[in-house]
Amino acid sequence: MEPWLRLPKSALLSQFSLSNGQTLAVVNLHGVNFAIGLNEYKQQLDSLKAVLEQHQGPIILAGDFNTWRKARIKVVRAFAHSLGLKEVHYHNDQRVRVLGKPLDHLYYRDLRLVKAEAPKTDASDHNPLLATFKLVSPTVH
Numbered sequence: 001m002e003p004w005l006r007l008p009k010s011a012l013l014s015q016f017s018l019s020n021g022q023t024l025a026v027v028n029l030h031g032v033n034f035a036i037g038l039n040e041y042k043q044q045l046d047s048l049k050a051v052l053e054q055h056q057g058p059i060i061l062a063g064d065f066n067t068w069r070k071a072r073i074k075v076v077r078a079f080a081h082s083l084g085l086k087e088v089h090y091h092n093d094q095r096v097r098v099l100g101k102p103l104d105h106l107y108y109r110d111l112r113l114v115k116a117e118a119p120k121t122d123a124s125d126h127n128p129l130l131a132t133f134k135l136v137s138p139t140v141h
Contacts (some may be wrong), residue, residue, distance in 0.1 A: 011048050011063075020135055022057040022110075029063035038075055045079045052083055058110040061085060062129055065105050068098035080107045092117040094127045104129055112136050
């Protein structure tokens with residue numbers, strides 16, 4: 001919940017069976033935006049972490065993290081690192097930025113990144129994050 005505006009924020013978790021017998025967890029996150037300090041922001045990520053650290057197998061985590069300041073980026077990177085997630089870097093990076101910082105991110109685990117781009121569009125107030133992955137052999141977490 002946004003602390004001031006009282007609007008709900010979300011993290012949608014979907015699971016998909018893969019051809020190698022594993023399950024892929026895909027999370028679309030809309031991060032808390034209007035909060036003084038980082039408490040609500042960290043609470044949202046902590047709730048998500050409690051679920052994702054139980055998942056064995058590949059993960060894709062993407063969305064609007066609202067990382068418009070350096071402290072938020074540090075929190076997200078620590079969160080991603082704690083789950084063994086790698087950040088996608090884009091060939092064509094047209095992500096929406098606020099105060100020079102990208103709001104949207106894509107992280108992954110136990111997959112091989114083939115290509116990624118964030119092209120410009122006028123279909124939304126955010127540009128899409130496009131990525132192609134390949135399966136890799138399973139690892140234990």
